[in-house]
Amino acid sequence: MPALGSDMDEGTLNEWLIKPGDSVTRGQVVAVVETTKAAVEVECWQEGVVHELLVPVGETVQVGTPLATLLTTGERAPAAPKKRSKRTTKPAAVEPAARAASPIPSAGTVDGTHRRRWVSPAARRIAASLGVDVDTITGTGPQGAVTINDVEHAAASATKPTAKAAAADRAVQMRRSIAAAMGRSKREIPHYYLADEIPMQKALTWLTERNASRAITERVLPAVLLLKAVGLAAQRFGEFNGFWQADGFQPGTGVHVGVAISLRGGGVVAPAIHDVPDKKLDELMQNLTDLVARARAGSLRSSEMSDPTITITNLGDQGVDAVFGVIYPPQVALVGFGKPAQRVRVIDGGIHVVTTVHATLSADHRASDGHRGALFLAAINEFLQQPDALEK
Structure with a gap:
């Protein structure tokens, strides 16, 4: 069971997408695990052939x-099954252990070919508690996924109090x-x-001109400029991009920026957009839009939850002047x-009204100090004053 964040102690195996004898590749989605925040697609990090599924569907470990x-290439299965080590589990409430040997039959077909129907594990659990058949619900999430909102809407007329109780229980678990x-x-x-007030006039003017000739669906939001600037600064100042492990600081292998996303039912997740410095603004905009939609539908990948090397929280749309966040361990920044707001500033000896944004840095003193942190914030400012460089 992968660690999908420091707030995860256990997870429930919701679905196997492989079976013994299947060949798997690195990065292939092999299972769906339910956490208190979302349904997470677990990716395999090794190539080989599936020998044995050790945990049955529905079990919490x-x-x-x-x-x-x-089994690696050329490796033979052992003559006798190895004795399984004990593990702390919760008994499966619905699914029998025997089903661990094969994946769940898919719901729905396309041209006669079976495919898995997307149902958020949290939505599936709530549907079971409300007596709602998920096969009768039309999903409104990405790829037709059935979301929590879909289930609650379907059950609202008959079981409104129960739906509210289930939502309240879910919110309590997430807050914990x-x-x-x-x-x-x-x-x-x-x-x-640390904090810095960054002029945004030049970047916003450049972005407005860039978006003017584009369709609404192709326009880039100012948040993407901030995302790219942080990614480039983290690439330059590596001590803010990585993890503090038991033996000290471990630099990230890439710059994977976690984006704090508020969920409709309450709570927040911060999945990663990978390799931010290497992506153009249009691609980052697509990545951000997709990530927000899947996070709120409860469908994320394990690499998105476990890979962030630094996190951004942007509360500007909530009318907040500044936010001093709490570092998400084992990250260090x-x-x-x-x-963004119009504020009075002195520029070249003159008083001007310009649009600025307050940027803050919360950093781990074990991995860096205030001097380097100040340079890091200055680099973010520098990149935002050169919006053309962000396009590359």
Whole structure:
């Protein structure tokens, strides 16, 4: 069971997408795991042939519990099955253990070919508690996914109080997970905080002119400029891009920026957009739009949840002037942005009204210090004053 964030201690195996004898490749989605925040597609990090599925569908296991075994190329299966180690699990409430040997039959067909129907595990659980048949619901999420909102809407007329109770229980579980992660962060990480007021006039003017000749669906939001600027700055100042492990700081292998996304039912997730410095603005806009939609539909990938090397929280659309965030362990830095607003500034000896945004840095003093943090924020400012460079 992969660790999909510091607030995850266990997960429930919702679906196997492989069976013994299947060949798998690195990056292939092999299972769907339910956490308190979302349904997460688990990717395989090795190539090989599936030997045995160790955990049945519906079972809840601790992080680090083996889910399956693989045979490498040319490796033969052992003559006798190995004795399984004990693991802490919760009994499966619905699915029998025997189903672990084969994947769940798909619901729905396309041209006679079976395919899996997308149903958020949280939505599936709520549907079962409300007595709603998910096969009768038309999904409104990405790829026709059935979301929590779809289930609650279908059950609203007959079981409104039950739906509210289920939503309240889900919110309580998420708040507990967030509290555990943030409590750990404040206990273990020696935070320091810096802030800078960044002029946005040049970047916003450039973006307005760029978007003017484009269709609405092809326009880039200002948030993407901030995302790219942070990615480039993190690439330049590597001590803010990585993880603090037991043996010290471990640099990230790439710049994978986590984006804090508020969920409609309450709570927040921060999945990653990978390799931000290497992507053009249009691609980042597409990535951001897709990530937000899938996060709110409860369908994310394990690499998106476990890979962020630095996180951005942007509360500007909530009317907040500045946000000083709490670092998401084991990361070592978080950048916050408030609302862009017209403010009075002295420029070249003259008083001007310009659009600015307050940028903040929450950083781990074990991995960096205030001097380097100030240079990091200055680099973000520098990139935003050269919007043409962000396009590359």
